[in-house]
Each structure stands twice: as structure tokens, then as C-alpha cells.
């Protein structure tokens with residue numbers, strides 16, 4: 001195979017059907033932003049959306065905006081938009097709260113449908129909040145058991161048994177980018193009578209997700225990554241229609257009541273997806289998210305997935321061709337069909353290397369102990385960005401600039 005050249009990257013950009021969408025985002029010149037798997041950039045339309053919500057709706061119309069501007073139903077109208085991206089129907093998704101809170105609701109809801117069963121199965125390498133929430137559920141129901149892949153057994157599938165109430169699993173692993181087979185895992189859980197809660201944080205917006213086609217039960221996900229909803233944007237929760245009548249969730253706030261404005265002292269849950277709501281939602285944040293979701297309305301998710309696979313393939317191939325001999329190892333699946341839209345590279349000095357890259361305006365992130373994560377959001381990353389990022393990485397490695405003491409300094413919070 002002949003080595004790739006920069007012109008190969010520009011040729012891919014020229015043929016890219018999604019190329020025009022990048023202009024709809026605020027991305028400063030020179031920045032190579034490979035961290036959309038953590039926080040997506042601002043859609044330009046979000047500014048007008050917030051301006052209108054503040055000036056006209058809050059500033060002028062005040063309380064009447066709950067109805068007139070559709071504030072009260074934004075959880076559902078935006079939920080329907082998310083539903084279109086994750087293979088769900090209208091009325092199966094609401095946007096609300098945080099992913100962590102929605103995991104709590106979903107786990108308890110699943111347990112409510114399997115009263116005789118006490119086991120939660122999850123991935124030992126899951127994003128920590130998923131595990132912490134499962135531990136929180138367990139702390140208040142001490143007979144509940146948590147079985148973890150990698151700790152209590154080799155694979156998730158092996159751990160699912162007749163006592164399993166619910167499996168909590170990520171479609172795409174936050175560290176390695178490994179993609180799970182949603183239909184297969186769901187079928188395996190159902191064969192044992194268990195339910196599945198899918199965490200879609202790293203898959204929503206980068207590929208067609210097939211919740212209903214996979215017979216999924218519940219799902220959650222955040223909107224500030226690939227859905228570009230903004231920092232701390234509200235999350236979403238999905239519950240399949242077939243479960244909505246019987247299922248219960250513990251945060252029975254007034255927004256989840258069948259008739260919230262009856263102000264009835266007794267809780268009577270909404271019969272549909274709104275039973276997963278709790279209380280008043282952050283309208284301004286929802287409006288920024290509306291702008292992010294509307295960008296997807298013109299986008300074909302099959303084209304997004306195709307470009308995502310090409311971007312990550314190109315990155316891996318260039319790393320192999322141009323960054324050899326520096327101790328970097330691929331920590332993501334080599335086969336594009338087995339991974340999401342990120343590539344993880346392992347290096348013992350990954351932290352310092354990522355800092356040195358950031359100093360050159362190539363932004364990815366680091367996950368301890370040694371993972372350098374690069375996210376390739378197909379709506380705004382160009383193939384030329386991939387080429388340039390690898391060239392800068394090659395320079396950082398060959399010059400050894402990352403050894404400079406300034407790059408070893410650990411930030412106290414977000415890295």
C-alpha cells in the first residue's frame with residue numbers, strides 16, 4: 001500500500017457530502033477540535049435561539065411563555081427530535097435532567113418491572129457515574145447486587161442470569177470507543193428475562209442508533225457531546241412504549257404527574273413518557289440544545305456514520321504510517337465497524353503529549369492512566385484536520401517538546 005499524502009485528505013474533503021455543515025458552527029481559525037466527544041462546539045443558530053428566549057419570551061412575555069412559546073413542552077418536542085436520531089418513536093423520549101439522574105430513574109424503573117430479581121449487571125470499565133449511580137441504588141436497597149464485567153466475570157453476557165433484573169451498558173465505551181452490538185446484548189438479556197438500560201452518551205449523533213429495532217427497553221444519554229447542546233445541556237431518557245404503562249420511576253415530581261396543574265396532593269403518574277419527568281427544566285439550556293438538534297434535521301445519519309468511519313480509519317492509518325517508533329499503541333478496535341467516532345491511543349506520557357498538542361491548538365483529551373482520546377465529530381471535522389493533527393503529533397513526538405516541564409503540570413479539574 002502506498003503511503004498517504006495530504007492530497008488524499010483534501011480529496012476526501014472535496015467528496016464529503018457533509019462538508020457544508022461545518023460552517024454552521026463557531027470554530028475559530030487554526031483550531032483542530034478533536035474533543036466533540038466531550039463538549040461539542042456552539043451552533044451559530046444557538047445565539048439567536050437564546051437571544052429570542054431571553055429578550056422576547058422571558059424579557060417581554062414572561063410567564064405566558066410557558067404556553068405561548070412552548071416552554072412547558074420543550075421536554076417532549078426536543079425529545080421527539082432526539083427520538084429521530086436514536087431509532088425511537090415520538091412519545092418515547094423526553095429531554096430532561098442529567099444523564100446521571102436519568103440513569104438513576106432508569107435503573108429503578110427497570111427494577112420496578114422485575115420485582116423478584118436483585119442483580120444489576122454493568123461494565124467494570126463503565127463511565128464512573130454509571131457505576132456510582134448503580135452503587136447508590138444498591139446503597140438504599142442492600143439486597144441488590146452489582147455484578148461487573150471484568151471483575152465478577154469475563155463478559156457482560158456471561159454475567160447475565162435468571163436473577164438479573166437489569167443490564168446497564170454503554171453502546172460506545174467512553175475510553176476505548178468500542179461499539180457494542182445493541183441487538184445482540186438486548187436479546188441475550190431478554191432471553192434471561194432481564195431488561196437493558198443503554199447509555200448512548202458516546203453514540204447519539206454519530207451513527208444511526210436502532211433502539212426499537214433492537215427491542216431496547218430503556219436508554220439515556222447526554223446532549224452536550226455529539227448533539228452540540230452546550231455545556232451542561234439537559235440529557236434524555238427513552239422508555240419503549242410497551243413498558244410505559246406499568247413502569248414506575250422514583251423521582252415522582254410534579255412534572256411527571258398526569259395533570260400537573262391540578263395541584264393534586266396525591267401523585268398520579270402520567271401514563272406516557274412524561275412520567276419520567278421530575279420538576280422544572282432549564283429552559284435557556286433547552287433552547288440552546290434545540291439549535292443543536294435542528295442541525296441534524298438536514299443530515300443523513302448513514303452519511304454521518306460513513307464519514308465517522310473514514311475519519312477514524314484515516315487517523316489510525318496516518319498514526320501507523322507517520323508516528324511509529326514513539327511507543328504509541330492503539331487502544332481502540334482496529335476495525336471501524338467495531339468502534340464509535342473516537343480513537344484512543346495509549347502512551348505512558350499521554351498526559352504531557354496531549355498538553356503539548358493543546359499548546360499547538362490540537363484539542364483532544366486524556367483519560368488516566370495513559371489514554372489519549374481523539375474524537376472525530378463528522379459534522380465539522382475535515383479530513384484535512386486529521387492530516388494536520390497527525391502532522392502536529394508527529395512533530396511533538398519527534399522534537400520531544402512534550403518533555404518540557406510545563407506540559408507535565410496536571411490541571412486540578414477537567415483535562
Ligand SMILES: Cc1ncc(COP(=O)(O)O)c(C=O)c1O
Pocket residue numbers: 098099100101127129130170174199201202222235
Ligand atoms: C458514558 C457517560 N455516561 C454519563 C456521563 C456523564 O453524565 P452527566 O451528564 O450526568 O455528568 C458521561 C460524561 O462524559 C459519559 O461519558
